[in-house]
Amino acid sequence: MRHRSSIKTINTVCGKRITFLQAEGENNKMHSTEGPALIFPEEEKKAPEYYLFGIKYSKAQWKSLLSQSKAIPDSTPMDFDSQY
Numbered sequence: 001m002r003h004r005s006s007i008k009t010i011n012t013v014c015g016k017r018i019t020f021l022q023a024e025g026e027n028n029k030m031h032s033t034e035g036p037a038l039i040f041p042e043e044e045k046k047a048p049e050y051y052l053f054g055i056k057y058s059k060a061q062w063k064s065l066l067s068q069s070k071a072i073p074d075s076t077p078m079d080f081d082s083q084y
Contacts, residue, residue, distance in 0.1 A: 007031065015041030021053065029054030033066055 005023040012018065017039040021031035029051070030037040036048030050062035057065065 015043075030056075 005021055007019060008022050008028075009017065009019045018030065019032040019034075019037045020028045022028050030049075031051055031053055033052070037051040038049040040046040040048070048059075050057050050059055052062065052065060
């Protein structure tokens with residue numbers, strides 16, 4: 001069974017910008033391949049945070065994973081349908 005998923009971005013009332021993976025029937029996971037998944041407002045003076053499938057990486061690690069041609073590891077593998 002396949003699940004529908006999409007990437008969503010929201011801006012919170014406190015000024016944070018959060019990008020996450022929303023998958024049908026699963027918890028949302030912070031995720032972005034376009035840039036930081038979590039950006040803080042300037043007054044908080046915190047560095048942006050980089051996530052893939054809910055796993056936090058340093059900016060260098062994140063860039064390295066995106067530049068590889070192999071699959072990105074996921075801490076929770078997808079279900080395998082026995083029909084295949």
